[in-house]
Amino acid sequence: MIEVSVILCTHQPDRRLLDRVLKAVASQRGAPTREVIIVDNRSEPALEDDVVKASGVSPARLVKEPVQGLAFARARGIESARGRLFVFVDDDNILSTNYLSEASRAASENSKIGVFAGRAHGLFERQPDWLVRQHIARYAVRDLGDDPLIGSGEHWGPHEPFGAGLCVRANIARVFADLVRASGDAGGLGRTGRELASGEDSLFSRIADALGYQVGYIPSLRLDHHIKADRLSWRYLFRLIAGQARAHVIMDRICGRPDPVAPPPVWREPDMSLRRFLGRLRSPGLYEAITHIAWDHAYWREQRRNPSSGEIILARGLKALREFDLPATPTSEKPLT
Template identity: 35%
Template sequence: MSIKLSVIIPTYNPDADILGQTLQALKVQSLPSSEWELIIIDNNSTPAVKVDLQWHPHATIVKEPNQGLTYARIKGFEEAKGDVVVMVDDDNILAADYLQHALQLLENRPALGAAGGKSLPEFKAEPPVWIKDFYGNLALRDLGNEAVTGKWEGCYPGFAPIGAGMIIRKTALKNYIRHINEGARLISDRQGQSLGSGGDNDMVLNILKDGWEIGYFPQLVLHHIIPANRLEYRYLARLNKDSFKSWIKVLHIHGINPWKKTSRWSVPLRKLKLWFTQRAYVGKANFIKWQGYCGMAEALADL
Protein backbone atom coordinates (compact mmCIF):
# COMPACT_ATOMS: atom_id res chain seq x y z
CA MET A 1 0.00 0.00 0.00
CA SER A 2 1.35 3.43 -0.93
CA ILE A 3 2.11 6.14 1.63
CA LYS A 4 -0.73 8.65 1.77
CA LEU A 5 0.35 10.83 4.67
CA SER A 6 3.65 11.96 6.19
CA VAL A 7 4.08 12.99 9.82
CA ILE A 8 7.03 15.33 10.32
CA ILE A 9 8.48 15.91 13.79
CA PRO A 10 11.35 18.44 13.87
CA THR A 11 13.28 18.27 17.13
CA TYR A 12 16.31 19.82 18.77
CA ASN A 13 17.67 18.40 22.04
CA PRO A 14 14.23 17.03 22.96
CA ASP A 15 13.01 16.04 26.40
CA ALA A 16 13.06 12.25 26.08
CA ASP A 17 9.97 11.71 28.23
CA ILE A 18 7.88 14.28 26.37
CA LEU A 19 8.99 13.05 22.95
CA GLY A 20 8.07 9.57 24.15
CA GLN A 21 4.54 10.75 24.88
CA THR A 22 4.33 12.29 21.41
CA LEU A 23 5.37 9.00 19.83
CA GLN A 24 3.04 6.97 22.05
CA ALA A 25 0.08 9.01 20.75
CA LEU A 26 1.18 8.21 17.21
CA LYS A 27 1.40 4.49 18.01
CA VAL A 28 -2.34 4.35 18.70
CA GLN A 29 -3.57 6.27 15.66
CA SER A 30 -6.68 4.85 14.02
CA LEU A 31 -5.15 5.35 10.57
CA PRO A 32 -3.28 2.11 9.76
CA SER A 33 0.50 2.56 9.94
CA SER A 34 0.78 1.07 6.45
CA GLU A 35 -0.80 4.27 5.09
CA TRP A 36 1.48 6.83 6.70
CA GLU A 37 5.14 7.45 7.41
CA LEU A 38 6.93 9.04 10.36
CA ILE A 39 9.88 11.34 9.75
CA ILE A 40 11.80 12.71 12.73
CA ILE A 41 14.12 15.56 11.79
CA ASP A 42 17.09 15.76 14.14
CA ASN A 43 18.00 19.44 13.91
CA ASN A 44 21.60 19.20 15.15
CA SER A 45 20.81 17.70 18.56
CA THR A 46 23.58 16.85 21.04
CA PRO A 47 23.60 13.94 21.55
CA ALA A 48 21.89 12.76 18.38
CA VAL A 49 18.26 11.74 18.72
CA LYS A 50 17.80 8.03 19.38
CA VAL A 51 14.34 6.55 19.79
CA ASP A 52 12.82 3.13 19.19
CA LEU A 53 10.88 3.26 15.92
CA GLN A 54 10.58 -0.49 15.34
CA TRP A 55 6.85 -0.28 16.02
CA HIS A 56 6.34 1.61 12.74
CA PRO A 57 6.98 0.08 9.29
CA HIS A 58 7.75 3.46 7.66
CA ALA A 59 9.72 5.47 10.20
CA THR A 60 13.08 7.19 9.94
CA ILE A 61 15.30 9.79 11.59
CA VAL A 62 16.80 12.33 9.22
CA LYS A 63 19.47 14.86 10.19
CA GLU A 64 19.30 18.55 9.26
CA PRO A 65 22.51 20.36 10.29
CA ASN A 66 21.26 23.86 9.49
CA GLN A 67 19.96 25.16 12.80
CA GLY A 68 16.37 26.40 12.91
CA LEU A 69 12.84 25.04 12.84
CA THR A 70 12.18 26.32 9.33
CA TYR A 71 15.21 24.46 7.95
CA ALA A 72 14.07 21.30 9.75
CA ARG A 73 10.56 21.58 8.36
CA ILE A 74 11.80 22.13 4.81
CA LYS A 75 13.96 19.01 5.14
CA GLY A 76 10.89 17.09 6.26
CA PHE A 77 8.79 18.38 3.36
CA GLU A 78 11.47 17.32 0.89
CA GLU A 79 11.70 13.85 2.44
CA ALA A 80 7.91 13.33 2.64
CA LYS A 81 6.38 10.72 0.33
CA GLY A 82 2.75 11.37 1.26
CA ASP A 83 0.36 13.74 -0.51
CA VAL A 84 -0.67 15.00 2.95
CA VAL A 85 1.82 16.37 5.46
CA VAL A 86 1.11 16.73 9.18
CA MET A 87 3.45 18.95 11.18
CA VAL A 88 3.82 17.68 14.73
CA ASP A 89 5.93 19.35 17.41
CA ASP A 90 7.96 17.15 19.75
CA ASP A 91 5.60 18.09 22.61
CA ASN A 92 2.27 17.46 20.85
CA ILE A 93 -0.10 14.65 21.83
CA LEU A 94 -2.41 13.94 18.91
CA ALA A 95 -5.89 12.54 19.47
CA ALA A 96 -6.10 8.94 18.24
CA ASP A 97 -8.19 9.91 15.19
CA TYR A 98 -6.08 12.94 14.19
CA LEU A 99 -4.32 11.43 11.18
CA GLN A 100 -7.49 9.80 9.92
CA HIS A 101 -9.35 13.12 10.04
CA ALA A 102 -6.41 14.89 8.39
CA LEU A 103 -6.40 12.50 5.45
CA GLN A 104 -10.19 12.57 5.06
CA LEU A 105 -10.34 16.37 5.13
CA LEU A 106 -7.83 16.85 2.33
CA GLU A 107 -9.19 13.96 0.27
CA ASN A 108 -12.75 15.32 0.50
CA ARG A 109 -11.87 18.99 -0.02
CA PRO A 110 -9.68 19.38 -3.15
CA ALA A 111 -9.42 23.17 -2.73
CA LEU A 112 -8.12 22.92 0.83
CA GLY A 113 -4.38 23.61 1.07
CA ALA A 114 -3.85 23.71 4.84
CA ALA A 115 -5.84 23.41 8.03
CA GLY A 116 -5.61 23.13 11.78
CA GLY A 117 -7.82 22.51 14.76
CA LYS A 118 -7.74 22.63 18.55
CA SER A 119 -4.47 22.79 20.44
CA LEU A 120 -5.34 22.31 24.08
CA PRO A 121 -2.97 22.78 27.03
CA GLU A 122 -1.50 20.07 29.17
CA PHE A 123 0.27 22.08 31.86
CA LYS A 124 3.04 20.38 33.85
CA ALA A 125 2.76 23.02 36.59
CA GLU A 126 -0.03 25.22 37.93
CA PRO A 127 -0.40 28.07 35.40
CA PRO A 128 -0.75 31.69 36.50
CA VAL A 129 -4.29 33.09 36.43
CA TRP A 130 -3.45 35.39 33.52
CA ILE A 131 -1.97 32.72 31.25
CA LYS A 132 -4.94 32.67 28.82
CA ASP A 133 -3.88 36.11 27.59
CA PHE A 134 -0.82 34.39 26.12
CA TYR A 135 -2.30 31.17 24.77
CA GLY A 136 -1.43 32.31 21.25
CA ASN A 137 2.23 32.65 22.17
CA LEU A 138 2.20 29.10 23.53
CA ALA A 139 0.59 27.66 20.38
CA LEU A 140 -2.68 27.00 22.21
CA ARG A 141 -6.08 27.60 20.63
CA ASP A 142 -9.70 26.58 20.68
CA LEU A 143 -11.96 28.41 18.21
CA GLY A 144 -15.07 26.43 19.10
CA ASN A 145 -16.95 23.60 17.46
CA GLU A 146 -17.79 25.08 14.07
CA ALA A 147 -15.56 24.62 11.03
CA VAL A 148 -14.33 27.76 9.26
CA THR A 149 -12.73 28.00 5.81
CA GLY A 150 -11.64 30.86 3.61
CA LYS A 151 -9.42 32.10 0.81
CA TRP A 152 -7.01 35.01 0.40
CA GLU A 153 -8.70 38.34 1.11
CA GLY A 154 -5.67 40.57 1.54
CA CYS A 155 -5.18 40.02 5.28
CA TYR A 156 -4.16 37.32 7.72
CA PRO A 157 -7.21 35.26 8.79
CA GLY A 158 -7.87 34.82 12.49
CA PHE A 159 -8.73 31.16 11.93
CA ALA A 160 -5.46 30.38 10.12
CA PRO A 161 -3.78 27.16 11.29
CA ILE A 162 -0.85 27.30 13.69
CA GLY A 163 2.27 25.22 13.19
CA ALA A 164 1.45 22.66 15.88
CA GLY A 165 -0.63 20.00 14.16
CA MET A 166 -1.00 21.87 10.86
CA ILE A 167 -2.12 19.59 8.03
CA ILE A 168 -0.96 20.55 4.55
CA ARG A 169 -1.47 19.32 1.02
CA LYS A 170 2.06 18.76 -0.21
CA THR A 171 1.38 20.35 -3.61
CA ALA A 172 0.33 23.54 -1.81
CA LEU A 173 3.88 23.82 -0.43
CA LYS A 174 5.57 23.93 -3.82
CA ASN A 175 6.11 27.68 -4.08
CA TYR A 176 6.90 28.09 -0.38
CA ILE A 177 9.69 25.51 -0.61
CA ARG A 178 10.98 27.17 -3.79
CA HIS A 179 11.13 30.59 -2.08
CA ILE A 180 13.16 29.17 0.77
CA ASN A 181 15.53 27.11 -1.38
CA GLU A 182 16.18 30.04 -3.73
CA GLY A 183 17.15 32.16 -0.75
CA ALA A 184 14.56 34.78 -1.60
CA ARG A 185 13.72 35.12 2.08
CA LEU A 186 13.75 33.16 5.28
CA ILE A 187 11.33 33.67 8.14
CA SER A 188 13.05 31.42 10.62
CA ASP A 189 11.25 29.87 13.58
CA ARG A 190 13.12 29.00 16.77
CA GLN A 191 16.73 29.56 15.77
CA GLY A 192 19.51 29.81 18.36
CA GLN A 193 18.28 31.93 21.25
CA SER A 194 15.48 33.47 19.18
CA LEU A 195 11.91 32.53 20.01
CA GLY A 196 10.47 33.98 16.82
CA SER A 197 7.59 32.10 15.26
CA GLY A 198 6.79 33.77 11.94
CA GLY A 199 7.54 30.73 9.81
CA ASP A 200 4.05 29.32 10.35
CA ASN A 201 2.48 32.60 9.24
CA ASP A 202 4.73 32.87 6.20
CA MET A 203 3.80 29.35 5.14
CA VAL A 204 0.07 30.02 5.51
CA LEU A 205 0.26 33.28 3.54
CA ASN A 206 2.13 31.59 0.70
CA ILE A 207 -0.51 28.87 0.53
CA LEU A 208 -3.34 31.42 0.56
CA LYS A 209 -1.76 33.65 -2.08
CA ASP A 210 -1.30 30.62 -4.34
CA GLY A 211 -5.11 30.30 -4.42
CA TRP A 212 -5.69 27.55 -1.86
CA GLU A 213 -8.27 27.54 0.90
CA ILE A 214 -7.28 27.19 4.53
CA GLY A 215 -9.48 26.11 7.41
CA TYR A 216 -10.14 25.41 11.05
CA PHE A 217 -11.75 22.04 11.84
CA PRO A 218 -12.65 21.19 15.44
CA GLN A 219 -12.34 17.44 14.89
CA LEU A 220 -8.57 17.93 14.72
CA VAL A 221 -7.57 17.85 18.41
CA LEU A 222 -4.17 17.71 20.04
CA HIS A 223 -2.81 18.45 23.49
CA HIS A 224 0.27 20.60 23.80
CA ILE A 225 2.54 19.84 26.75
CA ILE A 226 3.60 23.05 28.52
CA PRO A 227 6.43 22.48 31.04
CA ALA A 228 6.92 24.70 34.06
CA ASN A 229 9.75 26.78 32.57
CA ARG A 230 7.49 27.97 29.74
CA LEU A 231 5.12 29.48 32.28
CA GLU A 232 7.81 31.68 33.80
CA TYR A 233 7.01 35.31 33.08
CA ARG A 234 10.49 36.28 31.86
CA TYR A 235 10.39 33.47 29.32
CA LEU A 236 6.93 34.58 28.18
CA ALA A 237 8.13 38.18 27.94
CA ARG A 238 10.98 37.16 25.64
CA LEU A 239 8.63 34.91 23.67
CA ASN A 240 6.12 37.73 23.20
CA LYS A 241 8.82 40.19 22.13
CA ASP A 242 10.35 37.84 19.55
CA SER A 243 6.90 36.83 18.27
CA PHE A 244 5.91 40.46 17.65
CA LYS A 245 9.17 41.07 15.78
CA SER A 246 8.57 38.03 13.58
CA TRP A 247 4.94 39.02 12.98
CA ILE A 248 5.86 42.50 11.71
CA LYS A 249 8.51 41.02 9.42
CA VAL A 250 6.05 38.56 7.90
CA LEU A 251 3.40 41.23 7.34
CA HIS A 252 5.96 43.52 5.71
CA ILE A 253 7.29 40.83 3.37
CA HIS A 254 3.76 40.01 2.23
CA GLY A 255 2.75 43.65 1.79
CA ILE A 256 0.04 43.70 4.44
CA ASN A 257 1.77 45.58 7.25
CA PRO A 258 -0.60 48.40 8.36
CA TRP A 259 2.04 50.26 10.38
CA LYS A 260 4.60 52.74 9.07
CA LYS A 261 8.35 52.42 9.43
CA THR A 262 9.75 54.37 12.36
CA SER A 263 13.17 55.84 13.13
CA ARG A 264 15.74 53.83 15.04
CA TRP A 265 16.51 56.80 17.31
CA SER A 266 12.87 56.92 18.45
CA VAL A 267 12.79 53.32 19.74
CA PRO A 268 13.95 54.05 23.32
CA LEU A 269 11.41 56.86 23.64
CA ARG A 270 8.63 54.65 22.27
CA LYS A 271 9.52 51.89 24.73
CA LEU A 272 9.47 54.36 27.61
CA LYS A 273 6.07 55.67 26.55
CA LEU A 274 4.77 52.10 26.19
CA TRP A 275 6.04 51.30 29.70
CA PHE A 276 3.49 53.75 31.03
CA THR A 277 0.63 53.21 28.53
CA GLN A 278 0.81 49.44 29.02
CA ARG A 279 1.31 49.89 32.78
CA ALA A 280 4.18 47.45 32.70
CA TYR A 281 4.95 48.22 36.33
CA VAL A 282 1.59 46.86 37.55
CA GLY A 283 2.21 43.12 37.23
CA LYS A 284 3.73 40.27 35.26
CA ALA A 285 1.01 40.08 32.60
CA ASN A 286 1.37 43.78 31.83
CA PHE A 287 5.14 43.41 31.68
CA ILE A 288 4.82 40.58 29.14
CA LYS A 289 2.47 42.66 27.00
CA TRP A 290 4.84 45.62 27.18
CA GLN A 291 7.69 43.44 25.93
CA GLY A 292 5.56 42.47 22.95
CA TYR A 293 5.07 46.11 22.03
CA CYS A 294 8.80 46.70 22.50
CA GLY A 295 9.41 44.00 19.93
CA MET A 296 6.98 45.72 17.59
CA ALA A 297 8.79 49.06 18.07
CA GLU A 298 12.13 47.46 17.22
CA ALA A 299 10.71 45.65 14.19
CA LEU A 300 9.14 48.78 12.71
CA ALA A 301 12.46 50.59 13.05
CA ASP A 302 14.24 47.72 11.28
CA LEU A 303 11.98 47.67 8.19
Protein backbone atom coordinates in the same frame (compact mmCIF):
# COMPACT_ATOMS: atom_id res chain seq x y z
CA MET B 1 0.62 5.62 -2.87
CA ILE B 2 1.42 7.29 0.46
CA GLU B 3 -1.51 9.47 1.51
CA VAL B 4 -0.06 11.16 4.63
CA SER B 5 3.50 12.02 5.61
CA VAL B 6 3.95 12.74 9.31
CA ILE B 7 6.91 15.12 9.77
CA LEU B 8 8.23 15.37 13.32
CA CYS B 9 10.93 18.02 13.81
CA THR B 10 12.95 17.94 17.02
CA HIS B 11 15.91 19.65 18.69
CA GLN B 12 17.28 18.49 22.05
CA PRO B 13 14.09 16.54 22.81
CA ASP B 14 12.96 15.18 26.16
CA ARG B 15 13.36 11.50 25.28
CA ARG B 16 10.47 10.31 27.44
CA LEU B 17 8.12 12.89 25.96
CA LEU B 18 9.36 12.13 22.43
CA ASP B 19 8.58 8.47 23.04
CA ARG B 20 4.99 9.39 24.01
CA VAL B 21 4.66 11.52 20.87
CA LEU B 22 5.89 8.70 18.64
CA LYS B 23 3.69 6.11 20.33
CA ALA B 24 0.66 8.33 19.69
CA VAL B 25 1.60 8.40 16.00
CA ALA B 26 2.07 4.61 15.99
CA SER B 27 -1.34 3.99 17.57
CA GLN B 28 -3.42 5.90 15.01
CA ARG B 29 -6.70 4.14 14.21
CA GLY B 30 -8.20 3.99 10.74
CA ALA B 31 -5.23 5.93 9.43
CA PRO B 32 -4.57 6.21 5.69
CA THR B 33 -1.38 4.89 4.13
CA ARG B 34 1.35 6.84 5.84
CA GLU B 35 5.04 7.35 6.49
CA VAL B 36 6.78 9.01 9.44
CA ILE B 37 9.83 11.23 9.04
CA ILE B 38 11.73 12.36 12.13
CA VAL B 39 13.98 15.35 11.52
CA ASP B 40 16.82 15.77 14.01
CA ASN B 41 17.76 19.45 13.93
CA ARG B 42 21.28 19.43 15.42
CA SER B 43 20.51 17.68 18.69
CA GLU B 44 23.52 16.95 20.92
CA PRO B 45 23.95 14.05 21.18
CA ALA B 46 22.34 13.34 17.83
CA LEU B 47 19.34 11.04 17.71
CA GLU B 48 19.98 7.49 16.57
CA ASP B 49 17.82 4.94 14.79
CA ASP B 50 17.11 3.10 18.06
CA VAL B 51 14.79 5.97 19.05
CA VAL B 52 12.61 5.15 16.05
CA LYS B 53 12.75 1.39 16.59
CA ALA B 54 11.80 1.64 20.26
CA SER B 55 8.69 3.69 19.45
CA GLY B 56 7.08 1.03 17.28
CA VAL B 57 6.42 3.53 14.47
CA SER B 58 6.59 1.95 11.05
CA PRO B 59 7.47 2.82 8.38
CA ALA B 60 9.69 5.59 9.74
CA ARG B 61 12.90 7.33 8.77
CA LEU B 62 15.32 9.48 10.71
CA VAL B 63 16.90 12.34 8.74
CA LYS B 64 19.28 15.09 9.85
CA GLU B 65 19.06 18.84 9.18
CA PRO B 66 22.42 20.56 9.86
CA VAL B 67 21.07 24.15 9.62
CA GLN B 68 19.51 25.02 12.95
CA GLY B 69 15.99 26.43 12.92
CA LEU B 70 12.47 25.07 12.75
CA ALA B 71 11.85 26.42 9.24
CA PHE B 72 14.89 24.51 7.92
CA ALA B 73 13.95 21.34 9.82
CA ARG B 74 10.49 21.46 8.25
CA ALA B 75 12.05 22.02 4.83
CA ARG B 76 14.18 18.89 5.31
CA GLY B 77 11.12 16.88 6.27
CA ILE B 78 9.25 18.15 3.20
CA GLU B 79 12.17 17.27 0.92
CA SER B 80 12.20 13.74 2.35
CA ALA B 81 8.43 13.15 2.24
CA ARG B 82 6.40 11.38 -0.46
CA GLY B 83 2.82 11.82 0.77
CA ARG B 84 0.05 13.95 -0.66
CA LEU B 85 -0.76 15.56 2.68
CA PHE B 86 1.91 16.52 5.22
CA VAL B 87 1.11 16.59 8.96
CA PHE B 88 3.67 18.46 11.07
CA VAL B 89 3.98 17.19 14.64
CA ASP B 90 6.18 18.95 17.20
CA ASP B 91 8.09 16.88 19.74
CA ASP B 92 5.61 17.91 22.44
CA ASN B 93 2.39 17.19 20.49
CA ILE B 94 0.44 14.05 21.38
CA LEU B 95 -2.08 13.34 18.63
CA SER B 96 -5.55 11.95 19.29
CA THR B 97 -5.92 8.41 17.97
CA ASN B 98 -7.93 9.52 14.92
CA TYR B 99 -5.91 12.61 14.01
CA LEU B 100 -4.48 11.30 10.73
CA SER B 101 -7.74 9.78 9.52
CA GLU B 102 -9.57 13.04 10.30
CA ALA B 103 -6.88 15.08 8.55
CA SER B 104 -7.17 12.92 5.44
CA ARG B 105 -10.96 13.16 5.53
CA ALA B 106 -10.88 16.97 5.87
CA ALA B 107 -8.56 17.30 2.88
CA SER B 108 -10.69 14.95 0.80
CA GLU B 109 -14.00 16.66 1.58
CA ASN B 110 -12.79 20.20 0.82
CA SER B 111 -10.41 20.49 -2.11
CA LYS B 112 -10.22 24.26 -1.60
CA ILE B 113 -8.56 24.05 1.81
CA GLY B 114 -4.78 23.82 1.67
CA VAL B 115 -3.54 24.43 5.22
CA PHE B 116 -5.41 23.54 8.40
CA ALA B 117 -5.19 22.37 12.01
CA GLY B 118 -7.58 21.99 14.94
CA ARG B 119 -7.91 22.00 18.70
CA ALA B 120 -4.85 21.89 20.95
CA HIS B 121 -5.38 21.12 24.63
CA GLY B 122 -2.65 22.20 27.04
CA LEU B 123 -0.97 19.65 29.31
CA PHE B 124 0.89 21.79 31.85
CA GLU B 125 3.68 20.57 34.12
CA ARG B 126 2.50 23.21 36.56
CA GLN B 127 -0.58 25.39 36.61
CA PRO B 128 -0.10 28.65 34.67
CA ASP B 129 -0.52 31.84 36.70
CA TRP B 130 -3.12 34.48 35.84
CA LEU B 131 -1.00 36.37 33.28
CA VAL B 132 0.11 33.28 31.37
CA ARG B 133 -3.47 31.95 31.32
CA GLN B 134 -4.65 35.16 29.67
CA HIS B 135 -2.13 34.60 26.86
CA ILE B 136 -2.31 30.83 26.59
CA ALA B 137 -3.23 30.99 22.88
CA ARG B 138 0.30 32.28 22.27
CA TYR B 139 1.49 28.83 23.37
CA ALA B 140 -0.47 27.13 20.55
CA VAL B 141 -3.24 26.09 22.94
CA ARG B 142 -6.75 26.75 21.67
CA ASP B 143 -10.29 25.49 21.31
CA LEU B 144 -12.49 27.64 19.08
CA GLY B 145 -15.58 25.49 19.40
CA ASP B 146 -17.34 22.84 17.35
CA ASP B 147 -17.77 24.70 14.06
CA PRO B 148 -15.08 24.79 11.35
CA LEU B 149 -13.62 28.20 10.52
CA ILE B 150 -12.42 28.61 6.93
CA GLY B 151 -10.98 31.77 5.45
CA SER B 152 -8.25 33.45 3.46
CA GLY B 153 -4.63 32.78 4.24
CA GLU B 154 -3.68 36.31 3.23
CA HIS B 155 -4.14 37.74 6.72
CA TRP B 156 -4.01 36.38 10.24
CA GLY B 157 -7.35 35.50 11.84
CA PRO B 158 -8.89 32.81 14.06
CA HIS B 159 -9.15 30.55 11.01
CA GLU B 160 -5.37 30.61 10.48
CA PRO B 161 -3.84 27.45 11.96
CA PHE B 162 -0.96 27.23 14.40
CA GLY B 163 2.08 25.07 13.73
CA ALA B 164 1.07 22.35 16.21
CA GLY B 165 -0.52 19.53 14.19
CA LEU B 166 -0.38 21.61 11.02
CA CYS B 167 -1.74 19.86 7.90
CA VAL B 168 -0.44 21.07 4.53
CA ARG B 169 -1.03 19.81 0.99
CA ALA B 170 2.17 18.61 -0.62
CA ASN B 171 2.26 21.22 -3.42
CA ILE B 172 2.05 24.06 -0.88
CA ALA B 173 4.67 22.48 1.36
CA ARG B 174 7.15 22.05 -1.48
CA VAL B 175 6.91 25.73 -2.36
CA PHE B 176 7.59 26.50 1.31
CA ALA B 177 10.73 24.34 1.26
CA ASP B 178 11.99 25.93 -1.96
CA LEU B 179 11.51 29.45 -0.56
CA VAL B 180 13.19 28.59 2.75
CA ARG B 181 16.20 27.02 1.04
CA ALA B 182 16.55 30.01 -1.29
CA SER B 183 16.33 32.52 1.56
CA GLY B 184 19.53 31.51 3.34
CA ASP B 185 18.22 32.54 6.77
CA ALA B 186 14.46 31.95 6.32
CA GLY B 187 13.98 35.68 6.80
CA GLY B 188 14.19 35.35 10.59
CA LEU B 189 11.04 33.22 10.75
CA GLY B 190 10.84 30.04 12.83
CA ARG B 191 12.44 29.21 16.15
CA THR B 192 16.20 28.80 16.28
CA GLY B 193 17.68 27.47 19.51
CA ARG B 194 16.64 29.85 22.29
CA GLU B 195 15.36 32.46 19.84
CA LEU B 196 11.56 32.39 20.09
CA ALA B 197 10.82 33.78 16.66
CA SER B 198 7.69 32.49 14.95
CA GLY B 199 5.80 33.02 11.74
CA GLU B 200 6.90 30.10 9.55
CA ASP B 201 3.45 28.60 10.08
CA SER B 202 1.93 31.83 8.76
CA LEU B 203 4.17 31.54 5.70
CA PHE B 204 2.42 28.25 4.85
CA SER B 205 -0.89 30.12 4.93
CA ARG B 206 0.38 32.99 2.75
CA ILE B 207 1.69 30.50 0.19
CA ALA B 208 -1.65 28.67 0.24
CA ASP B 209 -3.45 31.94 -0.49
CA ALA B 210 -1.07 32.75 -3.35
CA LEU B 211 -1.80 29.32 -4.85
CA GLY B 212 -5.56 29.79 -4.61
CA TYR B 213 -6.30 27.79 -1.46
CA GLN B 214 -8.05 28.65 1.79
CA VAL B 215 -6.87 27.84 5.31
CA GLY B 216 -8.88 26.68 8.29
CA TYR B 217 -9.62 25.46 11.78
CA ILE B 218 -11.05 21.91 11.75
CA PRO B 219 -12.43 21.04 15.21
CA SER B 220 -12.37 17.26 14.69
CA LEU B 221 -8.55 17.44 14.81
CA ARG B 222 -7.39 17.19 18.42
CA LEU B 223 -4.03 16.96 20.13
CA ASP B 224 -2.49 17.49 23.54
CA HIS B 225 0.29 20.06 23.73
CA HIS B 226 2.67 19.27 26.57
CA ILE B 227 4.14 22.48 28.02
CA LYS B 228 7.07 22.31 30.41
CA ALA B 229 7.15 24.25 33.66
CA ASP B 230 9.98 26.57 32.59
CA ARG B 231 7.87 27.80 29.66
CA LEU B 232 5.15 29.00 32.01
CA SER B 233 7.23 31.78 33.57
CA TRP B 234 6.71 35.47 32.93
CA ARG B 235 10.22 35.72 31.49
CA TYR B 236 9.47 33.07 28.86
CA LEU B 237 6.10 34.67 28.09
CA PHE B 238 7.71 38.05 27.46
CA ARG B 239 10.36 36.45 25.21
CA LEU B 240 7.61 34.62 23.34
CA ILE B 241 5.60 37.80 22.81
CA ALA B 242 8.70 39.67 21.63
CA GLY B 243 9.43 36.92 19.10
CA GLN B 244 5.87 37.05 17.81
CA ALA B 245 6.04 40.84 17.49
CA ARG B 246 9.21 40.61 15.41
CA ALA B 247 7.64 37.91 13.23
CA HIS B 248 4.59 40.15 12.66
CA VAL B 249 6.78 42.87 11.15
CA ILE B 250 8.77 40.35 9.09
CA MET B 251 5.62 38.72 7.67
CA ASP B 252 4.26 42.15 6.67
CA ARG B 253 7.51 42.86 4.80
CA ILE B 254 7.48 39.50 3.06
CA CYS B 255 3.85 40.01 2.01
CA GLY B 256 4.60 43.48 0.66
CA ARG B 257 2.59 45.34 3.30
CA PRO B 258 4.21 48.57 4.53
CA ASP B 259 4.46 49.39 8.22
CA PRO B 260 1.10 50.91 9.26
CA VAL B 261 2.80 53.45 11.54
CA ALA B 262 6.44 54.49 11.67
CA PRO B 263 8.27 53.58 14.90
CA PRO B 264 8.94 56.39 17.37
CA PRO B 265 12.48 57.70 17.82
CA VAL B 266 14.40 55.62 20.37
CA TRP B 267 14.48 58.50 22.83
CA ARG B 268 10.66 58.68 22.78
CA GLU B 269 10.10 54.98 23.44
CA PRO B 270 9.76 55.28 27.25
CA ASP B 271 7.15 58.03 26.90
CA MET B 272 5.24 56.12 24.20
CA SER B 273 5.36 52.90 26.24
CA LEU B 274 3.94 54.67 29.29
CA ARG B 275 1.15 56.28 27.27
CA ARG B 276 0.22 52.97 25.67
CA PHE B 277 0.35 51.20 29.02
CA LEU B 278 -2.05 53.67 30.60
CA GLY B 279 -4.38 53.51 27.60
CA ARG B 280 -4.48 49.71 27.69
CA LEU B 281 -5.18 49.74 31.42
CA ARG B 282 -8.53 51.31 30.56
CA SER B 283 -9.15 48.92 27.68
CA PRO B 284 -8.62 45.98 27.24
CA GLY B 285 -7.12 45.71 30.74
CA LEU B 286 -4.12 45.03 32.95
CA TYR B 287 -2.91 41.75 31.40
CA GLU B 288 -2.72 43.29 27.90
CA ALA B 289 -1.12 46.45 29.25
CA ILE B 290 1.67 44.47 30.90
CA THR B 291 2.55 42.19 28.02
CA HIS B 292 2.32 44.84 25.31
CA ILE B 293 5.35 46.53 26.83
CA ALA B 294 7.37 43.61 25.44
CA TRP B 295 5.40 43.61 22.17
CA ASP B 296 5.88 47.34 21.49
CA HIS B 297 9.62 47.33 22.20
CA ALA B 298 10.28 44.31 19.96
CA TYR B 299 7.92 45.58 17.23
CA TRP B 300 9.58 49.00 17.06
CA ARG B 301 13.08 47.52 17.12
CA GLU B 302 12.22 45.20 14.22
CA GLN B 303 10.67 48.08 12.25
CA ARG B 304 13.96 49.99 12.49
CA ARG B 305 16.02 47.05 11.23
CA ASN B 306 16.74 46.88 7.52
CA PRO B 307 15.24 43.84 5.78
CA SER B 308 17.60 40.88 5.59
CA SER B 309 18.54 39.29 2.28
CA GLY B 310 16.40 36.30 3.30
CA GLU B 311 13.33 38.49 3.77
CA ILE B 312 13.89 40.08 0.38
CA ILE B 313 14.17 36.66 -1.30
CA LEU B 314 11.02 35.38 0.43
CA ALA B 315 9.14 38.54 -0.57
CA ARG B 316 10.18 38.14 -4.21
CA GLY B 317 9.17 34.48 -4.18
CA LEU B 318 5.76 35.18 -2.71
CA LYS B 319 5.20 38.04 -5.14
CA ALA B 320 6.09 35.77 -8.08
CA LEU B 321 3.51 33.20 -6.89
CA ARG B 322 0.81 35.86 -6.77
CA GLU B 323 1.61 37.10 -10.26
CA PHE B 324 0.69 33.77 -11.85
CA ASP B 325 -2.79 33.61 -13.40
CA LEU B 326 -4.21 30.93 -11.07
CA PRO B 327 -7.72 29.46 -11.27
CA ALA B 328 -10.11 30.37 -8.46
CA THR B 329 -10.45 26.69 -7.55
CA PRO B 330 -7.17 24.72 -7.42
CA THR B 331 -7.09 21.95 -9.98
CA SER B 332 -3.46 20.87 -9.79
CA GLU B 333 -4.14 18.16 -7.25
CA LYS B 334 -6.72 15.40 -7.09
CA PRO B 335 -8.69 15.06 -3.84
CA LEU B 336 -7.32 12.62 -1.29
CA THR B 337 -9.22 9.38 -1.07
